[in-house]
Amino acid sequence: MIQESFVLRGGIAFSDNKNNITTYYRGYLVCVDGICKGAFPALPEEYKGLKLYDYGERLIIPGMTDLHVHAPQYTFRGIGMDEELLEWLSTYTFPEEAKYSDMEYAHRAYNYFTEDLRRCFSTRAVVFGTLHNEATLELMNQLDQTGLITYVGKVNMDRNGGENLEEADAAASLQATREWLERCEGRYVNTKPILTPRFIPSCSDELMKGLGELSKEKGLRIQSHLSENLSEIAWVKELVPASSCYANAYELFDTMGTPECPTIMAHCVHSDEKEMEILKNHGAYIAHCADSNMNLTSGIAPIRKFLDAGINIGLATDVAAGSSMNMVKTMLITLQASKMYYRLVDQNVKPLTFEEVFYLATEGGGSYFGKVGTFKPGYDFDAVVVDDSKMCSMRDMSIRERIERMCYNDADAVIKDKFVKGRKVYTRTE
Structure with a gap:
């Protein structure tokens, strides 16, 4: 859709820092050529000539960033949650991902995924595909057409993948990755490639070293998993005995990235101070996955410690x-997990506040994409308009209270419009 300059009016809420949400009742939000010029209680004179879209009492919040999602797994969400990570992968995930060698299957499955992502609170996402080049390109094609801004990875795995989900060796995996990158070049407007070693148990030393070299050669970012499950951590120690910890294993292969080219590490449930220091030194981002951490009995990540240590974090x-894929539900589970860490694990680690979690869902994760995730001047104009009018109440509620209520009970919150860099990418027509 055509990008334009305009003004939105409604109940505006955005983070001005991690501890404060700025709100305006019936405020004004200005977009000029896809860039936010700020939010205001009264419209400045210089913008009065712009087209105004008045959303009345509806809420207007920044688009959210999903830092870690597996597109091919969308087909079996909510199934198999009695297993822990390694058993869940071998029983459910790997057999499902093997099906993406069939392009008809991949086309249909990814259509479900991309359509759902288009309709939810996320305006940005970092996505795992499978090891199949053709299917990954199909996923990128579909995502690019949604107008959402994404990173997508062709997965690398040359060991421990099981039947029909394992590349022949490191050389074959690296060659396939180079071919995929060549076919991506100049092809997409909104979608970028990201190198994606699934995790160290799925990638030989040679493959990990090759991906580290490829990252440097091409200036490409990396996404993977870190310290999600205790059995996984023990396995990595067996596979890379020279490492002092799981994060150090990635360092040894030069795949932990740099502040200028940051790696995303999902989970970090069991990361200690040593791993935290490594993550911070490399400018890595932690993708905090509170829902899956509990569903697969992995544990509760010490997200308050990460935040206080100044490590980059998103949800x-x-x-x-x-x-x-509902990021508002993800916010809720993040809050609940943080409270349980405080109550059950360490009462010196205070729970996250609602302000902090709202920040992580918007500007915290959005910063991976640059100036994204808030309505401060100079940021990309990513916005979601929400109708919460069916959430009946006998009290007058502030904008901040309505946002919190939406988080804790989102069943009746309806997304009306969604903008990415000033382009309307979704309108609810029902």
């Missing part, structure tokens, strides 16, 4: 170990 749905 992630991690479908299909996470049950939904």
Whole structure:
């Protein structure tokens, strides 16, 4: 859709820092050529000539960023949650992902995924595909057409993948990755490639080293998994005995990235101070997956410690170990998990506040994409308009209270319009 300059009016809420949500009742939000010029209680004179879209009492919040989601797993979300990680992968995930060698299957399955992502609170996402080049390109084609801005990875795995989901060796995996990258070049407007070693148990030393070299050669970012499950951590220690910890294993292969080219590490449930220091030194992002961490009995990540240590963090749905791509539900589960960490694990680690979690869902994760995730001047204009009028109440509620209520009970919150860099990418027509 055509990008334009305009003004939105409604109940505006956005983070001005991690501890504060700025709100305006019937405020004004200005977009000029896809860039936010700010939010205001009264419209400045210089913008009065722009087209005005008045949303009345509806809420207007920044688009959210999903830092870690598995597109091919969307087909079996909500299934198999009695298993822990390694058993869940071998029983459900790997057999499902093997089906994406069939392009008809991949086309239909990814159509479901991309359509759902288009309709939810996310305006940005970092996505795992499978090891199949053709299917991954199909996923990128579909995502690019949605207008959402995404990173997508062709998965690398040359060991421990099971039947029909394992590349022949490191050389074959690296060659396939180079071919995929060549076919991506100049092809997409909204979608970029990201290198994607599934995790160290799925990638030989040679493959991991090759991906580290490829990242440097091409200036490409990397996404993977870190310290999700205790059995996984023990397995990595067996596979890379020279490493001092799981994060150090990635360092040894030069796949932990740099602040200028940051790696995303999903989970970090069991990351200690040593891993935290490595993550911070490399400028890595933690994709916090509270829903899947509990669904697969992995544990509760110490997200307050990460935040206080100044590590980059965003939230992630991690479908299909996470049950939904709804980032507002992800916010709720993040809050609940943080409270349980405080109550059951360490009462010196205070729970996250609602302001902090709103920040992580918007600007915290959005910063992976640059100036994204808030309505401060100079940021990309990503916005979601929400109708919460069916959430009946006998009290007058502030904008901040309505946002919190939507998080804790989103069943009746309806997305009306969604904008990415000033382009309307979704309108609810029902």
